Amino acid sequence: MEDKKKYAWLSYIIMGSAQIMKGEYIKGIFLLLVEVLTIIFGIPYFAHGLWGIVTLGETKFHYNEKGIAVFDHSIFLMLQGIISILLILIIIGIYIYNVKDAYKAKEEKKITLRDKIDRNFHYIFMTPGILALLFFILLPIIFTVLIAFTDYSSPYHLPPRNLVNWVGFRNFKELFGLKIWNETLSGVFVWTVTWAILATVTSFFVGLMWALIVNSAGVKIKKLWRTIFIIPYAVPGLISMLIMRLLFSGPGPINDFLEHLGLQRIGWLTDPHIAKITLVLINMWLGAPYFMALMTSILTNIPRDLYESSDIDGATAFQKLRHITLPMVLYSTMPLLISSFAYNFNNFMLIYAVTDGGPVNPNYRYAGHTDILISWIYKMTLNQQQYHMASVVTILIFLMIAPIVAYTFTRSKSFREEDLI
Numbered sequence: 305m306e307d308k309k310k311y312a313w314l315s316y317i318i319m320g321s322a323q324i325m326k327g328e329y330i331k332g333i334f335l336l337l338v339e340v341l342t343i344i345f346g347i348p349y350f351a352h353g354l355w356g357i358v359t360l361g362e363t364k365f366h367y368n369e370k371g372i373a374v375f376d377h378s379i380f381l382m383l384q385g386i387i388s389i390l391l392i393l394i395i396i397g398i399y400i401y402n403v404k405d406a407y408k409a410k411e412e413k414k415i416t417l418r419d420k421i422d423r424n425f426h427y428i429f430m431t432p433g434i435l436a437l438l439f440f441i442l443l444p445i446i447f448t449v450l451i452a453f454t455d456y457s458s459p460y461h462l463p464p465r466n467l468v469n470w471v472g473f474r475n476f477k478e479l480f481g482l483k484i485w486n487e488t489l490s491g492v493f494v495w496t497v498t499w500a501i502l503a504t505v506t507s508f509f510v511g512l513m514w515a516l517i518v519n520s521a522g523v524k525i526k527k528l529w530r531t532i533f534i535i536p537y538a539v540p541g542l543i544s545m546l547i548m549r550l551l552f553s554g555p556g557p558i559n560d561f562l563e564h565l566g567l568q569r570i571g572w573l574t575d576p577h578i579a580k581i582t583l584v585l586i587n588m589w590l591g592a593p594y595f596m597a598l599m600t601s602i603l604t605n606i607p608r609d610l611y612e613s614s615d616i617d618g619a620t621a622f623q624k625l626r627h628i629t630l631p632m633v634l635y636s637t638m639p640l641l642i643s644s645f646a647y648n649f650n651n652f653m654l655i656y657a658v659t660d661g662g663p664v665n666p667n668y669r670y671a672g673h674t675d676i677l678i679s680w681i682y683k684m685t686l687n688q689q690q691y692h693m694a695s696v697v698t699i700l701i702f703l704m705i706a707p708i709v710a711y712t713f714t715r716s717k718s719f720r721e722e723d724l725i
């Protein structure tokens with residue numbers, strides 16, 4: 305017991321010392337190496353990183369007496385600060401493990417390296433994924449959130465020429481308080497929700513309708529029809545979107561055909577309302593084949609006894625669709641339907657490729673009539689360099705979509721029940 309306490313007290317000061325004294329040399333050397341590297345390289349890096357994330361730099365861009373540009377890059381300092389915090393948390397976690405492990409009694413039975421690998425395989429296997437999660441997913445999220453509390457924008461606060469400053473909740477106040485920002489946010493948000501619902505529902509039910517038609521008893525050469533319907537999904541989506549943009553353009557083939565029939569040309573992409581309808585139709589064309597293929601496999605797995613029993617009870621085709629087909633299909637596809645809604649909520653590619661957010665809306669700031677939130681963010685960042693406001697809208701997207709998806713998914717039967725009763 306005294307040796308055990310001695311090992312533990314040593315581990316508080318020198319990481320890995322207790323493990324080395326217990327004969328666990330590989331573990332002890334690793335922990336000791338972590339402490340040495342932290343002292344030599346980590347402390348200076350962490351000190352500069354924490355200073356940088358607090359101040360975001362103090363030296364403005366200028367040329368020194370040698371003609372060399374000298375400046376603090378606020379964004380690089382912020383990133384270094386975030387990385388420093390994440391590394392500090394990792395080192396704290398290793399330190400806690402080092403102390404707890406020191407209290408464990410030495411195993412009398414000799415364990416080979418292979419046995420240790422087998423025993424800790426799940427930790428070894430998960431560690432790269434956790435590190436990737438921290439630095440490739442969590443780090444960008446933290447960076448985006450922090451940018452929302454700065455004045456990072458063009459032209460006056462764009463590094464390296466200028467420094468970025470912390471501004472607290474000023475950006476949130478402007479987004480909701482200033483009319484030009486508030487009107488844009490409310491208009492784009494309403495259209496984004498409307499678009500996500502229409503795009504999901506139309507693709508789902510058209511796909512279901514195609515699957516029901518193809519799988520009906522009277523239809524011959526089913527494989528041929530399935531192949532024809534799946535072609536839009538098989539062709540790369542961007543190519544289909546660009547072709548649709550050409551077809552529906554003002555001087556495009558569709559308007560030429562209408563003019564040939566003696567009808568007026570239609571502003572498929574220039575009239576605000578018609579442009580939105582056009583986007584829904586194009587998305588339906590692209591998305592319905594996916595749901596059709598999915599529904600086909602689900603429909604073939606519905607027990608035929610249910611339909612035979614309903615025929616005996618005198619059920620109509622609509623009643624069978626409502627009480628048998630739809631519940632079974634929705635039970636199997638609800639998680640995918642929710643995922644499709646979340647995808648369409650952020651379906652940047654279709655908006656960008658077909659309308660580029662147009663037509664122009666003079667009442668909106670950096671957005672057009674068909675822009676959704678994600679395309680509005682794209683324009684604010686790439687075109688206008690308003691990174692601070694784009695980050696605020698990004699946070700709002702997460703706060704809006706995450707609870708909806710989480711609530712809807714947890715309320716679905718497929719989440720609450722393991723088996724269909």
